[in-house]
Amino acid sequence: MGLTIDLAALAANWTALARQAPGARPGAVVKADAYGLGAAQVAPALYDAGARDFFVALASEGRALRPHLAADARIFILSGHMQGQELDGLIPVLNSPEQFFRDRTLRPRGDFAIQLDSGMNRLGFEPAEWAAIRSEALSAPSPQGSGPALVMSHLMCADEPDHPANAAQLCAFRQMTDGISAPRSLAATGGILLGPDYHFDLTRPGIGLYGGQPFAVSRPVVRLALDVIQTRSIAAGEAVGYGCTWTAARPSRIATVAAGYADGLLRALSGSGAVLWAGDRAAPMVGRVSMDLITVDVTDLPEVPPALEILNARQGVDDLAALAGTIGYEILTSLGPRYSRHYLRS
Numbered sequence: 001m002g003l004t005i006d007l008a009a010l011a012a013n014w015t016a017l018a019r020q021a022p023g024a025r026p027g028a029v030v031k032a033d034a035y036g037l038g039a040a041q042v043a044p045a046l047y048d049a050g051a052r053d054f055f056v057a058l059a060s061e062g063r064a065l066r067p068h069l070a071a072d073a074r075i076f077i078l079s080g081h082m083q084g085q086e087l088d089g090l091i092p093v094l095n096s097p098e099q100f101f102r103d104r105t106l107r108p109r110g111d112f113a114i115q116l117d118s119g120m121n122r123l124g125f126e127p128a129e130w131a132a133i134r135s136e137a138l139s140a141p142s143p144q145g146s147g148p149a150l151v152m153s154h155l156m157c158a159d160e161p162d163h164p165a166n167a168a169q170l171c172a173f174r175q176m177t178d179g180i181s182a183p184r185s186l187a188a189t190g191g192i193l194l195g196p197d198y199h200f201d202l203t204r205p206g207i208g209l210y211g212g213q214p215f216a217v218s219r220p221v222v223r224l225a226l227d228v229i230q231t232r233s234i235a236a237g238e239a240v241g242y243g244c245t246w247t248a249a250r251p252s253r254i255a256t257v258a259a260g261y262a263d264g265l266l267r268a269l270s271g272s273g274a275v276l277w278a279g280d281r282a283a284p285m286v287g288r289v290s291m292d293l294i295t296v297d298v299t300d301l302p303e304v305p306p307a308l309e310i311l312n313a314r315q316g317v318d319d320l321a322a323l324a325g326t327i328g329y330e331i332l333t334s335l336g337p338r339y340s341r342h343y344l345r346s
């Protein structure tokens with residue numbers, strides 16, 4: 001019961017994504033506690049598979065992860081160097097002139113990376129800012145002698161291969177970086193699938209490692225089984241749950257299951273057609289999702305097992321996301337701290 005995280009499937013997904021970009025060093029994005037699955041277990045499993053370059057959003061995430069990885073693993077901090085941060089053993093991805101000068105003043109020989117804005121307008125140096133600082137950045141003292149460990153940018157429409165923003169961002173990134181000797185990185189999961197023009201020296205897959213789209217052939221990594229607390233019989237015409245949004249059309253058996261929107265079963269799943277599984281049999285979720293509970297129509301199950309699955313190979317994170325009107329990323333990162341987490345290692 002609880003969340004089962006298949007670290008062997010995760011490692012297989014990492015290797016499969018690495019093979020899609022054979023010319024590049026494959027990194028791994030483990031921000032937001034490895035998309036909700038537990039960075040302290042996920043990152044070492046990826047290290048064992050061969051990953052040496054890890055990306056998190058915040059310095060606090062990097063500090064928490066550092067003790068779980070060997071010294072030859074690099075941990076990049078995507079938010080860069082913000083005021084008052086302790087960055088020992090971490091590599092800030094500097095996003096602005098302000099971050100660059102702060103970092104170079106406080107960590108004059110420290111390792112650093114640079115993020116350029118190639119069009120997303122979210123993080124990174126604007127082309128003019130980069131032009132002004134470029135030669136200083138490329139020759140700044142660092143553990144590798146001089147210059148950044150990585151120069152990177154991020155694509156905003158990589159999951160839509162035909163979107164013109166992809167080629168436009170590629171062109172902008174090339175214009176800002178062609179000819180430099182520092183390693184370059186542009187592709188997350190979607191960018192890897194766009195083909196070799198997008199791969200450069202290092203890739204940064206996230207969602208594809210965890211079994212999510214757009215990496216269609218990824219293996220499922222997560223199974224979520226929920227305890228049945230009690231089962232009751234109700235008559236036709238009786239309602240179930242807040243707001244009386246579902247009424248039994250026939251005499252029914254209702255199982256009450258121990259997870260709700262506080263655990264990441266988004267309230268938008270109410271009435272969406274999501275099902276729970278008892279082996280290969282599906283039972284529909286009925287009524288509203290409440291904070292700690294959901295209710296399931298188990299009338300057609302021959303028997304009610306002690307737990308029902310809501311995420312498995314049949315109903316994956318993207319399936320559940322579609323039913324809730326969101327994306328697999330949000331389903332994963334919403335998985336709450338109340339689930340017990342079990343890790344499968346082979």
Ligand SMILES: *Cc1c(COP(=O)(O)O)cnc(C)c1O
Pocket residue numbers: 029031078153154187188189190204205206207208
């Ligand atoms: C989250 C993130 C990634 C990983 O993206 P996926 O779509 O999950 O593969 C890569 N690079 C940056 C800068 C990110 O913010």
